[in-house]
Amino acid sequence: DLLVVGSANADLVIGVERRPGAGETVLGSDLAVHPGGKGANQAVAAARLGARTALLARVGEDGHGRLLLDSQAESGVDTAGVLVGGAPTGVALITVDPSGDNSIVVSPGANARLTPADVRAAEGLLHASRVVSAQLEIPLETVVEVVRNLPEDTRFVLNPSPPRALPPEVLAACDPLIVNEHEARVVAGGAGLGGTPEEWARALLALGPRSVVVTLGAAGAVVAEGTGAPVRVPSVKVEAVDTTGAGDAFTAALAWRLGAGESLARAAAYAARVGAAAVTRAGAQVSFPTAREVAAL
Ligand code: ADP
Numbered sequence: 548d549l550l551v552v553g554s555a556n557a558d559l560v561i562g563v564e565r566r567p568g569a570g571e572t573v574l575g576s577d578l579a580v581h582p583g584g585k586g587a588n589q590a591v592a593a594a595r596l597g598a599r600t601a602l603l604a605r606v607g608e609d610g611h612g613r614l615l616l617d618s619q620a621e622s623g624v625d626t627a628g629v630l631v632g633g634a635p636t637g638v639a640l641i642t643v644d645p646s647g648d649n650s651i652v653v654s655p656g657a658n659a660r661l662t663p664a665d666v667r668a669a670e671g672l673l674h675a676s677r678v679v680s681a682q683l684e685i686p687l688e689t690v691v692e693v694v695r696n697l698p699e700d701t702r703f704v705l706n707p708s709p710p711r712a713l714p715p716e717v718l719a720a721c722d723p724l725i726v727n728e729h730e731a732r733v734v735a736g737g738a739g740l741g742g743t744p745e746e747w748a749r750a751l752l753a754l755g756p757r758s759v760v761v762t763l764g765a766a767g768a769v770v771a772e773g774t775g776a777p778v779r780v781p782s783v784k785v786e787a788v789d790t791t792g793a794g795d796a797f798t799a800a801l802a803w804r805l806g807a808g809e810s811l812a813r814a815a816a817y818a819a820r821v822g823a824a825a826v827t828r829a830g831a832q833v834s835f836p837t838a839r840e841v842a843a844l
Pocket residue numbers: 727761762763764765766767768782783784785787790792793794795797818819820821822823826
């Protein structure tokens with residue numbers, strides 16, 4: 548079983564002719580409200596593929612919180628671990644102009660109140676999981692507590708997004724650390740990154756994780772573990788409509804396949820198909836494919 552520990556946000560989206568400058572007001576489209584946040588996205592992506600999935604997250608006691616709980620439940624996610632209250636549900640205020648460029652303000656809200664104590668109280672969920680997947684839209688100390696409370700035979704997967712430098716304790720637990728190019732640069736920090744994605748993967752591996760996956764958008768991904776040469780995972784050629792959520796779908800699929808016992812390279816190849824399917828449709832959660840749709844790709 549997969550446990551996702553992470554964020555849940557309501558994405559409030561307004562289309563505008565032009566994004567406003569300081570002191571300016573612009574009129575926009577009707578408001579669209581979508582369930583989002585990397586944790587909620589990953590849980591829905593995994594459940595839609597058929598993974599038995601639970602979410603450990605925190606939402607507010609408000610309409611946005613109910614929207615998130617409903618979308619998780621509809622997708623088949625076990626929401627018993629979703630805590631309610633303490634602050635308003637996290638919100639992303641998104642304005643999008645006709646060229647697709649956006650400006651985003653995030654209020655972490657309840658996500659910032661998912662505490663290490665909440666992780667300790669979720670011991671049962673942790674012990675019921677083969678794989679735990681986390682991101683960084685919740686406090687870093689909460690992720691540290693996940694690592695400290697990880698059962699012996701439970702695998703930990705981290706997508707450090709939004710990226711920041713990671714403590715050695717967290718790095719050492721990652722199996723794999725999953726990063727895109729931007730996240731790779733921030734996590735590598737002073738170590739710097741040059742050359743090819745294969746070289747980035749090796750440089751990241753030297754920081755301590757048990758394995759590394761670098762995602763490269765339409766170019767697929769690179770997988771590195773142990774002392775062997777990094778392996779290139781090909782992408783699937785698709786017509787990209789909207790890349791929102793591709794990384795979340797990729798990570799969820801990878802975590803699920805690893806939990807099913809597949810090798811990292813095989814799991815990444817499957818995840819690349821899931822990521823590709825997700826970019827063929829608009830939106831985040833609504834764009835995530837079922838296993839049948841992945842097979843048909
Ligand atoms: P993020 O959204 O975190 O930046 P990526 O853009 O690298 O992550 O996407 C994650 C994965 O999804 C990629 O490794 C790839 O397998 C798949 N993917 C993303 N964009 C495309 C695309 N345009 N065509 C095919 N596959 C894609």
